[in-house]
Amino acid sequence: MIAKLVKNPNAAKVDELLARLSEMGVKGQLIQGGAAMVIAIIGDTTKVDQDFLHAQDIIEDVTRIQEPYKLACRKIHPTDTVVTVGGTAKIGGDNFAMSAGPCSVESREQLCTIAESVKASGATVLRGGAFKPRTSPYAFQGMRDAGIDLLVEAKRQTGLPIVTEIMDISQLPLFDEVDMIQVGARNMQNFELLKELGRLRRPILLKRGLCATLDELLMSAEYIMAGGNTQVVLCERGIRTFETATRNTLDLSCVPVLKQRTHLPVIIDPSHATGKSAYVAPLALAAAAIGADGLIIEVHNNPACAVCDGPQSLTPAAFDPLAGQIRAILPSAYRY
Amino acid sequence: MIAKLVKNPNAAKVDELLARLSEMGVKGQLIQGGAAMVIAIIGDTTKVDQDFLHAQDIIEDVTRIQEPYKLACRKIHPTDTVVTVGGTAKIGGDNFAMSAGPCSVESREQLCTIAESVKASGATVLRGGAFKPRTSPYAFQGMRDAGIDLLVEAKRQTGLPIVTEIMDISQLPLFDEVDMIQVGARNMQNFELLKELGRLRRPILLKRGLCATLDELLMSAEYIMAGGNTQVVLCERGIRTFETATRNTLDLSCVPVLKQRTHLPVIIDPSHATGKSAYVAPLALAAAAIGADGLIIEVHNNPACAVCDGPQSLTPAAFDPLAGQIRAILPSAYRY
C-alpha cells in the first residue's frame, strides 16, 4: 500500500502515523520522491483500512498494491476451480457448461417441452426463473414457489440439474433441491444474502452487477467464500453504458481479465446482455472463442407469447444449430 | 405507446397483433409514415408489456409515451408530498430537512456527542449506520442490533428523529423505533425488500442506485407506494461514471428533473457522492441553491479515527458554519 502525503506534511503527525501502522503489525517506510513524499506500507495490508488512511489530513491519496481478495485470488490459489452442478455438469478447468431454458417458468408443459428440447441440443444445465426481479411492480413477478416445484419436476424428468434465482434470504428453504443458486445482478452486493449463501455447500452462480467493476465482483465472491462455500461461478451479463442499441454492453474482455485474477469459472449470459435474440448467437460464439467456461442462454418455445423477456429468447429451432456451432469453436479438449 | 414495424411486415401478423391489443383493452392505430409504418397504441398502456411487443417479429422498436409509474407521477398527483419524520421533521413542499450524524454508530459516547452537536447546529434528523454494507467481507460490518439500540437512546436524549439503513427483511423487527428507514443504493432494486416496506406506514428514505436512471428510481418508489406506503423520500448520492476524482458523480440535475416528474421530496447526500470531506460543503450549498428538499451529511467528532468513511466526514466544527450558510442560501419561505 502506498500513501502519498500532502505537501509539507506535519512531521509530528507523520511520526504518529508510522507508530500507528506499527501497532497494526505493518511497517511504514518513508520515501522522499522528487515532488512528493510517500509512505510505503509493508506487510499484510489486508488488515489496513484504506479509509483510515484517507481520513488522515497528512495523506493526499492511497494506492492499494495487494489484491483485497484472498480466497478468490489466483496468485494464492493458482489451480482452476471446477464446480460440479447436480453431480453431472462440470464448469471450469477444461469443462464447458451450457445452461439453457426459459426466462420465466410459466407452466409444466412449457418448461418440460423446453427442457427436453435443450437437453437434446446438448444443454447440461436447465435454467428457469421462478422469482423474477422486475422493474415495475405491475409486471409479472414469477410463479414463485410453484415455479420452483415445476423446475424440480423438470429436473426429475430430464435428469438435467437446475439453476434458478433467489431474491431474498427468506426464500432459501424453497431452494433445497435447486442444484445451483443464482444471485442476480441487482443482488450482487446484497451482502446479507451473500453471507447466508456462504453457509451452504452448493454451487452459487454470481452475476456481475450492472455497474460493478470486476474487482467488486470478486469481492462479492469473496463474501460467499469467506463463509466456507468455495463453489462460486462468476457470470458476466452486460454492464450499463451510454450505448442504447443493446440493453447493456457485454464486456467480453472480462474473461481474460478474470482468468488472470481468479481461479473461479466464468460464464457468459448473452441473452440478458443484449436483450435481443438476433444478437445472442454471435455473442455466444464470441464467448466460446474467448475462452469462457460456459454460457447461459434463454430458450423459449414461443417467444412471441413469453410472459417475460421474449425479445431475447431463442426458439429451440434456433438454439440447436447454435449449440453445434459453439461446440465446433471450442478448443477440442474442452468440448462438452 | 408507439410500435415501429419492420420493413414490409407480414399483413396477417399485423392484423393478429391489432386483435390481440384490442383484447388487452387498448386500441392499435396503424400509421403509414414516409419510410416506416408504426402502430400507435391508445388507452391505458400500463397494462401492455413492452417486452410482449418487442418479442413480435413484425416489430422493430417500441417507445413508451406514458410514464410507467402512476402513484409517484406528478401529472396524476400534482401536489407536493410532505413527509413527516418522527412527528417533528418535515421534508418536501416548503420544508427543508437537515439530516446529520456519523457514518457508523461506534459507541454511546460517540453517538451522543455528535447528536447533541448536530442538533445545536440545526440538524432536524439524526443519521447513523448500524448495519453497514461494505465491499469487503473483512471490513467492519456495523454494530448491528446494538447500534440500533444506541440510535434509539440518542433519539430519546436529543429528541431528534432517527434514520438508519436496513439491509434485509429479517432485520425489520429491530426497526420498530426507527423513524425513517433507509434503503441503500445497493438495495434500490431489492424488490422483495421494497414490497415489505410498502406494508409499513412509516417514511422510507430511498437512495438512488449507482447506475440507476431517474425513472428506475421512481419505479422503485412505485414498488413501495403500490403497497400503500406513500411516505417515500428520494435521495441522490452520486452515480458511477468514468471520472475518478470523486468516488461517484453527484447528479444535481436530478432535482429539477424529479421535481417535474414526481411529487415526492428529493434530498441530496454529498458525503457519499464525493467521498472527500473537502468537497462536501460546496456541493451541499449547490444542493440548497438548486432546490433540494434536504441534505444528509456525515459528521464525526474525530474523522481520523472513524471506523468507516472517515475521509468524507465533517467535524462538528466544520458542520456548524456550513449549516448556517445553507440556511442563508435557501429561499426564505423554506428556511428550516
Place this chain on the structure above:
Amino acid sequence: MIAKLVKNPNAAKVDELLARLSEMGVKGQLIQGGAAMVIAIIGDTTKVDQDFLHAQDIIEDVTRIQEPYKLACRKIHPTDTVVTVGGTAKIGGDNFAMSAGPCSVESREQLCTIAESVKASGATVLRGGAFKPRTSPYAFQGMRDAGIDLLVEAKRQTGLPIVTEIMDISQLPLFDEVDMIQVGARNMQNFELLKELGRLRRPILLKRGLCATLDELLMSAEYIMAGGNTQVVLCERGIRTFETATRNTLDLSCVPVLKQRTHLPVIIDPSHATGKSAYVAPLALAAAAIGADGLIIEVHNNPACAVCDGPQSLTPAAFDPLAGQIRAILPSAYRY
C-alpha cells in the same frame, strides 16, 4: 417522428404547429392516447429538426422513428459494401482483412522488420502511426512527415498497402500515397476533417469515439459519404466505462448491431481497447467468431523498448500463431 404533447396543450398552438409541419412537406397527424396526446409526423422526416420540435412549449418529448442516416443505412442500401485498400486488400462482404504493424513508426529498420514479419504471418494491410495523438504535450508526438515517408517505403518493399492516422486537414497533402486514411477516436466528430475526407475517393478507416453511440458513429460515416466518398470502414476500439481492468471496454456487440444497421464493413482493434498485450489474442479470436470483417493489431519487434503503447503490442512471435488461429475460426468462405 412522434411528438408527445404536454398535458392540456394550447389548441391554437397545436394548429399552428400542424400548419408549420405542412409547410415543411410532412404531415402531422394528431392522435389522442389514453393519458397523452401525440402528433405522428409522416413523410421524409430527415428534413425535420428534432430541436425545432423540442423547442415548442406544447411538446414534451420527441421520438425519431426513421434512421437519421441514409447513405450508410442498410435498409436503403441492402448490399454489403466491399472496400478495397491499395488494390489488394478487400474488407467487407466475404472478405476479412488483417491489419498489423507498430503503434508508432520509429525507424526504417524497425518498420521494415515488422512489416516483413507481419506479411509473412498473413497480414494484408500494414499499420503504423506517424502523427500520434498523445494525452500529454510532453510525450513523443510521432515522427510526422518522416514517418509517412518510411511507411511509403515499407509499402514499396513489401507490397502491403498502408493505413495511418491523420490528425488535421493541413496534413492531407502528405497522405497522397497512403492507401487508407485513419480518423482516430478523438477526431470521430471533427466534422471539418470528415467533410474534407468526403472529397477524396480513397478508403477511410473511421474509429468510434470513446463515448460515441453506434448511431453517432454512423452519422460521422454519413458526413464522409455525403461528400461522395463511400469507402468507409468502421472500427470499434473500446468505449469508456467505469471498469478499470482494461483501458477501455471493447463493445463486441457492435458487430451484429452495425451489420444490421449498415452495409459498411466493421473491423475491431483489440490492442487499443484493452491496452494490455495479454488480452489481445482472446479478444481477436472473439472478434473473428462474432463476424467482424477484419482486425487491426499492434505488433512490435521489441515492445519493452517501443516509444509508445508497448504494453499492448504483440511480438511477431506471438502474432504469427494468433493469425493462424484467427484463420481457423473464420467461416470458410471468409478465410483470407
Place this chain on the structure above:
Amino acid sequence: MIAKLVKNPNAAKVDELLARLSEMGVKGQLIQGGAAMVIAIIGDTTKVDQDFLHAQDIIEDVTRIQEPYKLACRKIHPTDTVVTVGGTAKIGGDNFAMSAGPCSVESREQLCTIAESVKASGATVLRGGAFKPRTSPYAFQGMRDAGIDLLVEAKRQTGLPIVTEIMDISQLPLFDEVDMIQVGARNMQNFELLKELGRLRRPILLKRGLCATLDELLMSAEYIMAGGNTQVVLCERGIRTFETATRNTLDLSCVPVLKQRTHLPVIIDPSHATGKSAYVAPLALAAAAIGADGLIIEVHNNPACAVCDGPQSLTPAAFDPLAGQIRAILPSAYRY
C-alpha cells in the same frame, strides 16, 4: 511513481530496469512488501513514460504519484489565474463572468437584439456560434465567416467582448477580432488545434469532452499552456452517462476538484449540459453557489424558431431575473 513487480520477477531484469531508470535521471528504490515487491521511482518522473514501464514483463502495474501537468498545477502555481477578456471581463480570482447569447448567430437583427438585452441584464461577455459542430451533415452548419462578422459588429455596438467556437486550424485567420476562442467538447483532444492556439496570446475557453476525466481536461489545458498561452478558462458542460432525462450529466463537483488541482478559472455551461431550458436556471444557481468563476448561458429572443438548440435557450425575459438571482447568491466580494 510506483511500479509493482510480478510475482517472482527475474532478478537480472530488475537490475537492468534499475540501471535504465538511473540513465533517465531518476532513482529506482526496491521495496519488498508483504506479498508484492515494488519499485519506488524518485525524482522528476514527468520524464518517465508510464507506457515504457507497463511494457516491461517484470512489471504488473504502475501508479503515478506526481501530477502529469505542471503549468496548470496549483501546487506549483498557487495563485489564482485571472483571465481578462477583451479588456473588460475578468474571470477567476474574485471575478465572476457571465457569458450569454444565442447558440447560433442567425442574423444581424437577432444577434443585436439579444446582445443588447443580455448586456442590460448584466452579461459581461457575448457568446454566439458561427461554426457549429452538428451530429448530422444535413443539419444547419452555422453562418461561418458571415457569423463571425456579425459577432464583431455586435461587439462594436454593445461593447461586450465576444466568445465563439473554432472548429479547425484553417479558420484561425477569421478569429482576429474574437476576444476569447472556444474549443468545443468534441475538440478537447484535437491536439494539433490546441498546439496552434498555444501560440496565440489570447484567452481560450476550453470545454471538457463528453467523456474526459478532469485530469485529461487539465492535460489539454497544459497543451495550450506549453505553447506559452497561459490564459485558459476551463468549462464543464456535462459528461455522458447512462441517464437520459438530461442530454448530459452536469458534473458540478468538478468545481471544488479543479479549484484544488489548478489555478485556472472554471466556468459552467448549464444550457448544453441539460439540453432543456427548464433545468438551466436551477443548475445556474447551483453553479454560482458552488463557487464557479462564471456561467455561459444560451439566450434566444424566440427559442421556438431558433435554428439550433432552441430547447435549451432561455428568453431574455427569463434570463433577466435569473441574472439577478445569481448575483444575489454569489459571495459578496465576487458579485459582478
